[in-house]
Amino acid sequence: MSPSSSFTPVIPGSGLPAGTPPAATPKKIPHRGGPVNPTVDALRAKFGGAIQRVDVVWGETSVVVERSRVADIVRWLHDDPEQAYVYLSDVTAVEFRDVEQPLEVVWHLRSLAFRRFIRLKALLPKGTPLEVPSVYPIFKSADWMERECFDMFGIKFVGHPDLRRLLMWEGYKEGFPLRKDFPLRGRFSRAEQLRQALAANPEARYSKEELSIADAFEDLPQDMRARLRSGEKTGE
Amino acid sequence: MGLTPRPESNVVSYDPKGGEGWVTTRLDFLVNWGRANSLWPMPFGTACCAIEFMATAAAQFDLARFGMERMSFSPRQADVLICAGRVPFKLAPVLRRIWQQMPQPKWCISMGACASTGGMFDNYAVVQGIDTIIPVDVYVPGCPPRPEGLIYGIMMLQEKVKRERAADPTIRHEMEPDPTSQLYIPPSAINELSEPFGNAVHQTRSGL
Numbered sequence: 001m002s003p004s005s006s007f008t009p010v011i012p013g014s015g016l017p018a019g020t021p022p023a024a025t026p027k028k029i030p031h032r033g034g035p036v037n038p039t040v041d042a043l044r045a046k047f048g049g050a051i052q053r054v055d056v057v058w059g060e061t062s063v064v065v066e067r068s069r070v071a072d073i074v075r076w077l078h079d080d081p082e083q084a085y086v087y088l089s090d091v092t093a094v095e096f097r098d099v100e101q102p103l104e105v106v107w108h109l110r111s112l113a114f115r116r117f118i119r120l121k122a123l124l125p126k127g128t129p130l131e132v133p134s135v136y137p138i139f140k141s142a143d144w145m146e147r148e149c150f151d152m153f154g155i156k157f158v159g160h161p162d163l164r165r166l167l168m169w170e171g172y173k174e175g176f177p178l179r180k181d182f183p184l185r186g187r188f189s190r191a192e193q194l195r196q197a198l199a200a201n202p203e204a205r206y207s208k209e210e211l212s213i214a215d216a217f218e219d220l221p222q223d224m225r226a227r228l229r230s231g232e233k234t235g236e
Numbered sequence: 237m238g239l240t241p242r243p244e245s246n247v248v249s250y251d252p253k254g255g256e257g258w259v260t261t262r263l264d265f266l267v268n269w270g271r272a273n274s275l276w277p278m279p280f281g282t283a284c285c286a287i288e289f290m291a292t293a294a295a296q297f298d299l300a301r302f303g304m305e306r307m308s309f310s311p312r313q314a315d316v317l318i319c320a321g322r323v324p325f326k327l328a329p330v331l332r333r334i335w336q337q338m339p340q341p342k343w344c345i346s347m348g349a350c351a352s353t354g355g356m357f358d359n360y361a362v363v364q365g366i367d368t369i370i371p372v373d374v375y376v377p378g379c380p381p382r383p384e385g386l387i388y389g390i391m392m393l394q395e396k397v398k399r400e401r402a403a404d405p406t407i408r409h410e411m412e413p414d415p416t417s418q419l420y421i422p423p424s425a426i427n428e429l430s431e432p433f434g435n436a437v438h439q440t441r442s443g444l
Binding site: 189197198 | 325326328329330332333358359360361363364368369413417418419423424426427429430432
């Protein structure tokens, strides 16, 4: 299929039955409880035990799902014509101050046709490998969001084609800045931070296309060089 | 740094009665006068200070009155690096390279609290003052400084340029960073400069 023919415009609210009143800002939303997104019933029927908990907070439905099934669930939400969650607006993670509490990875999905919003969460208990399936094969927009999440929290998105740091530079050694055990000013002294920053090659952080034509290739970490060598096309 | 007492004879003598007309002056004075009034700034704007810098350059405050008619977006044609905004560690090698690409004579203005000290960003990501990366001539305080503040800093820089002596070799000395660490100043000095101060001392640190 050519790229031009794969584009079909989505008209907001087009999936709703005729006679549905136009969208309006809801008033008096309760903090907890309220109407549950109807997608949840469909999810329960389809995935059963993988749906662990459902909360409605400020009118938005949060579904805690089993971490290994995330990609299947997102795939189904995206592909099923009765759901049509075609817009991934955020992928992020939360760590709580309570060390007992697991990390949460959060996906925000929006169904334009049905005017629905759903929030998926996967719990990553401390001590387990911080790995969740990537949704990059479903949403290309997950690329940088997952890279940022990896950069800040160290969560590995299995299946992401190019999971490297996005905000901090390649070879940043201090860890994952948004984790609660990360000191605000970083782990190293200021002089050491500056020394490491100045040692970085300014050209070593562009896109792969730019990198492949830059001189900085040999300065890259070993694993990244290996990834780049495996059949990367240059940008010409 | 590099400031010498102002020579007394910074005057231009001329003879209007002579047929050809002639002018005598000190070469230093003439050269510095030319340099000070044709500084081309290289804007390194990373944050809100750059908005104030743009306001300074625009019609209301009109930086062109001070000889800065042209922004030099290439460092190779620039005289003054104006660092406007916070500099994260990721930008530190970029700023260093831009500075090294600028030809001598060159000066640097650190505009705003963040560029000068790290400002409110006393965290893992932000350089605590660009003077740990490159030498700075004028610091302009403010968050962000008003255009008048920046213009005052520029006039101070012009004053500094006018006091330079061509015979003084130190002012054209290109600082070479330490080859192993790439730092200009010793690590202990950087740590001391970057120490938290004021309320930042009591800032909550994550103790987990």
